[in-house]
Amino acid sequence: MGQETSKQTETLPTPYDILGATQTDNDYRLRLAYYKRIHQYKKDRLQTPENRKITPEYFSLICRAYETLSDRDKRKKYDEDGEWIKHLPLENYTLQQLAAEPELANELKTRLKNATLREINFLLIYPSPF
Structure with a gap:
């Protein structure tokens, strides 16, 4: 089974939504949004597993979203056609x-x-x- 790409639909969050960023954010702002998500995940991991809000699967999605938006070519492709690799x-x-x-x-x-x-x-x- 290969990588799973996603063509954006109304039901799936966008990479921007996942990071808490906007399409107009520059590289610096995207990095800050990603770091914010990392810190949320680190804090969340201190909770017992049943009380965690961020699952490992969702954190993986955060990583894929940042990989998509932090790479100029991948971001341009996503912005043009809505496709990105959400699962690797x-x-x-x-x-x-x-x-x-x-x-x-x-x-x-x-x-x-x-x-x-x-x-x-x-x-x-x-x-x-x-």
């Missing part, structure tokens, strides 16, 4: 993407443990296009 299969995650999501720490450890230094360096220099 775990096997397509880069090391950086794994490191950004605390719930995936074990997967990151496994990949780093099983990788050679050459593979790690290659992934850092040539990250996945996803």
Whole structure:
């Protein structure tokens, strides 16, 4: 199963909605909106699992939204046709993407443990296009 793209419909939140940003926000404002979401998630993780408001799946959506809007080409494509990658299969995650999501720490450890230094360096220099 591949990555899941979403053509924006009325029922799905937009990447802008997910981040609490607007289409006119510059890179700096988008980064601030993303950091705000990260801090909300960190604070929320201090709660017991049943009292958390932000699920790991929703935090993953926050990460995909920021990846879409922080990349000029992806943002332009989204603004033009409403398509963005909202779900990325775990096997397509880069090391950086794994490191950004605390719930995936074990997967990151496994990949780093099983990788050679050459593979790690290659992934850092040539990250996945996803």
